[in-house]
Amino acid sequence: MIHPPSDDQLFPAPDKGYATSGVHTSYRTELVKKPHDVVDEDWAGGVPPQYGVAPRIRVGRDKWFNLLWLIPIGLVLLVAGIAVAKGLRELPGVQEFIAQYPGESELPAGAPVGFPAWLGWQHFLNAFFMIFIIRSGVTILADHPRLYLTRHSTPGKDWFRMQKPVPADPLYTAKMDSLTLPDGVGLPGRRHSIGLARWWHLGIDTLWLLNGLVFFVLIFVTGQWMRLVPMSWDVIPHSISVAIQYLSLDWPLDNGWVNYNSLQLIAYFLTVFVAAPLALITGLGMSPALSTRFRWISSIFSIQVARSLHFAVLCWFVMFIIVHVSLVFATGALRNLNHMYAGRDDESWVGFWVFAASLVVMIVAWVAATPLTYRFPRKVQKVGYALIGPAQKLFEHIDAKPGQYTEKDISPYFWHNGKYPETEEYQKLRDGDFADYKLRINGLVENPVELDLAQLRALAHHEQITQHFCIQGWSGVAKWGGVSMSTILDLVKPKPEAKWVIFYSFALGPDGGIYYDAQSMEQMRYPLTMLAYEMNDEDLSFGHGAPLRLRNEVQLGFKMVKWIKGVEFVEHFDEIGGGHGGYNNDHEFFGYRQSI
Ligand SMILES: Nc1nc2c(c(=O)[nH]1)N[C@H]1C(S)=C(S)[C@@H](COP(=O)(O)O)O[C@H]1N2
Numbered sequence: 240m241i242h243p244p245s246d247d248q249l250f251p252a253p254d255k256g257y258a259t260s261g262v263h264t265s266y267r268t269e270l271v272k273k274p275h276d277v278v279d280e281d282w283a284g285g286v287p288p289q290y291g292v293a294p295r296i297r298v299g300r301d302k303w304f305n306l307l308w309l310i311p312i313g314l315v316l317l318v319a320g321i322a323v324a325k326g327l328r329e330l331p332g333v334q335e336f337i338a339q340y341p342g343e344s345e346l347p348a349g350a351p352v353g354f355p356a357w358l359g360w361q362h363f364l365n366a367f368f369m370i371f372i373i374r375s376g377v378t379i380l381a382d383h384p385r386l387y388l389t390r391h392s393t394p395g396k397d398w399f400r401m402q403k404p405v406p407a408d409p410l411y412t413a414k415m416d417s418l419t420l421p422d423g424v425g426l427p428g429r430r431h432s433i434g435l436a437r438w439w440h441l442g443i444d445t446l447w448l449l450n451g452l453v454f455f456v457l458i459f460v461t462g463q464w465m466r467l468v469p470m471s472w473d474v475i476p477h478s479i480s481v482a483i484q485y486l487s488l489d490w491p492l493d494n495g496w497v498n499y500n501s502l503q504l505i506a507y508f509l510t511v512f513v514a515a516p517l518a519l520i521t522g523l524g525m526s527p528a529l530s531t532r533f534r535w536i537s538s539i540f541s542i543q544v545a546r547s548l549h550f551a552v553l554c555w556f557v558m559f560i561i562v563h564v565s566l567v568f569a570t571g572a573l574r575n576l577n578h579m580y581a582g583r584d585d586e587s588w589v590g591f592w593v594f595a596a597s598l599v600v601m602i603v604a605w606v607a608a609t610p611l612t613y614r615f616p617r618k619v620q621k622v623g624y625a626l627i628g629p630a631q632k633l634f635e636h637i638d639a640k641p642g643q644y645t646e647k648d649i650s651p652y653f654w655h656n657g658k659y660p661e662t663e664e665y666q667k668l669r670d671g672d673f674a675d676y677k678l679r680i681n682g683l684v685e686n687p688v689e690l691d692l693a694q695l696r697a698l699a700h701h702e703q704i705t706q707h708f709c710i711q712g713w714s715g716v717a718k719w720g721g722v723s724m725s726t727i728l729d730l731v732k733p734k735p736e737a738k739w740v741i742f743y744s745f746a747l748g749p750d751g752g753i754y755y756d757a758q759s760m761e762q763m764r765y766p767l768t769m770l771a772y773e774m775n776d777e778d779l780s781f782g783h784g785a786p787l788r789l790r791n792e793v794q795l796g797f798k799m800v801k802w803i804k805g806v807e808f809v810e811h812f813d814e815i816g817g818g819h820g821g822y823n824n825d826h827e828f829f830g831y832r833q834s835i
């Protein structure tokens with residue numbers, strides 16, 4: 240099984256090229272080192288822009304409702320609502336009801352009056368962070384512009400899309416499906432810029448959550464929470480009354496300095512105590528590491544349910560922001576702005592000017608964010624990693640064992656992704672049914688080997704039914720058959736210095752040079768880390784990585800190199816390729832720890 244030392248082993252070939260085959264020859268020379276440090280026209284292999292269609296939701300089997308229709312429909316409903324509310328207010332019964340429930344639920348004794356300065360600051364920071372969270376979030380959505388309710392991500396079963404239906408081409412990839420967003424909308428916006436969008440999203444999320452944590456502590460310490468939590472069921476009649484008053488265009492006279500009206504109270508309560516925590520929970524619901532660890536939760540609360548709910552939270556926040564800002568300006572702008580921005584309850588211009596200055600800051604940051612990201616993508620990656628890295632690292636050490644599914648969970652459709660191998664080297668092997676295929680395993684190991692498929696198949700067989708999470712957002716369950724990485728490790732015996740394992744592909748990446756990925760040694764011993772040569776009980780197909788691919792279920796899909804030709808054990812990956820720990824890390828600013 241194990242080859243005796245060959246000439247190549249005794250006299251290692253110079254580190255020059257793949258022509259000199261031999262177990263000691265590294266595939267490093269086939270990587271490109273191009274200092275890919277700006278985002279320019281060559282981005283992602285020069286992928287041309289592709290704009291989507293207006294967002295639509297599915298009705299019934301295959302009818303789609305264009306959401307732009309909601310604008311005229313909403314306007315008609317608004318006009319009708321105003322007419323109805325005006326009519327209602329003529330009725331004596333309704334007048335009595337409004338007199339009895341003018342719009343404000345009573346505050347508990349001791350509730351604070353007015354707004355402290357910290358609240359103003361937190362309010363500003365919250366709004367500021369939201370800009371980047373929402374823009375980068377939409378960019379992430381545009382990378383797989385469909386939403387589903389089951390983890391299967393089956394074409395035609397999406398309930399929402401802003402892309403055309405999936406074409407019939409069986410090798411159509413998720414990357415082909417990704418969309419461009421206008422620069423000012425998306426962050427960054429260019430097609431398939433999800434790597435950078437994620438640093439923005441997850442990095443700013445961390446700051447937003449910290450700000451939120453401080454907020455929660457302070458509202459409970461200072462009693463401000465009493466102004467945000469409904470204390471009596473009469474908020475319901477009060478809020479109905481307020482709704483009628485708003486709609487009839489004869490607005491309630493309330494004073495937010497002391498007490499919010501009940502409709503406002505409910506909106507704030509839902510935003511602070513429901514939407515914000517839900518944003519975090521549904522965000523974590525998409526993590527491959529957590530979903531693998533808590534498979535029983537993930538079976539129901541699947542990544543796609545989480546993703547759909549995460550989108551619903553986005554819609555809530557966007558609607559909230561629009562309505563909230565409109566009402567602040569429509570109901571005594573100067574006084575309202577003084578409340579939040581100047582901590583005073585009068586009609587001076589102080590609050591307005593503070594607000595105007597904060598608006599300038601937000602606009603400048605908004606306009607600058609995308610161009611700066613294109614100019615300094617590595618900085619964005621670095622800062623993003625500094626912010627979210629510690630949490631990602633935590634989740635990385637999570638137990639992978641529970642992450643198995645059963646036969647009946649296997650997805651009817653499993654998306655393809657990545658760039659297919661087109662090299663002559665691969666084509667020849669494929670034409671010969673991989674009879675000449677050899678997996679070369681070398682580097683910092685006691686026992687470097689070359690294994691053909693028969694030898695791989697002779698090793699202990701390992702199977703797992705697991706869920707795949709593509710960074711772009713689709714997912715699917717499949718059964719993988721092959722060799723556990725533990726078996727490989729026992730065979731090659733890594734030296735103690737070996738800390739990272741590099742997987743090299745036959746396929747080139749979109750920017751040239753072969754696709755590769757660096758994985759931590761620790762994860763190689765995980766029970767769900769394997770080299771697969773079978774998928775759903777058949778030989779691995781061309782599209783899914785024939786003859787051999789990696790599975791590591793606590794990570795995202797891009798780490799699972801397909802069409803593997805070599806494995807190298809190294810001390811650190813900074814010598815390999817661009818030095819960032821993988822093809823996508825070098826070229827598309829992904830991270831090498833992506834447990835979220
Ligand atoms: N060689 C190579 N391997 C690759 C890729 C690639 O582009 N080249 N894409 C990755 C990505 S982004 C994903 S999601 C999975 C997709 O695997 P599948 O096509 O079997 O679904 O393969 C990964 N392995």
Ligand SMILES: [Mo]
Nearest residue numbers: 709710796797
């Ligand atoms: Mo992916």
